[in-house]
Amino acid sequence: MSDLFGDGQFSLFGETGDRMSNPQQASMVPDPDQVRQRLHALLDTARNARTMPWTEKKARVWQIVFPNMANWLPEAEADQLRFEFSREIERLKKAA
Incomplete structure (x- = not known):
């Protein structure tokens, strides 16, 4: 009796080898130097602004994304x- 899904069904849990592994997976890990550069650029933008440099929506996004991006750097x-x-x-919120 054959398997209803055939012999080529992929495992969700990887126990049948690495048929589902992604060869580009290693490239999905952010480069800490690039993360650092981006965070410093955002921080410089904020420091050099007299008022909020982003729309309200974009500022909310950066308040979520910035701390999460920092997770790719050493803890301190x-x-x-x-x-x-x-x-x-x-500071920028008060300046508005």
Whole structure:
């Protein structure tokens, strides 16, 4: 009796080898140097602004994305960048 789905069905849990593995998976891990550059660029944008440099919607997005991007950096560095970004966001909110 044959399997209803045939012999080529992929496993969801990978126990039949690496047929479902993605050869590009390694490239999906962010480069910490690129993450660092992007976070510093965002922080510089905030620091150099007298008022909020982004729309309200974009500012909310960056307040979520920035701390998550920082997770790809060493913990102490990530914590410091999150603190500085948060401080700038609060300053810019008051300036509005």
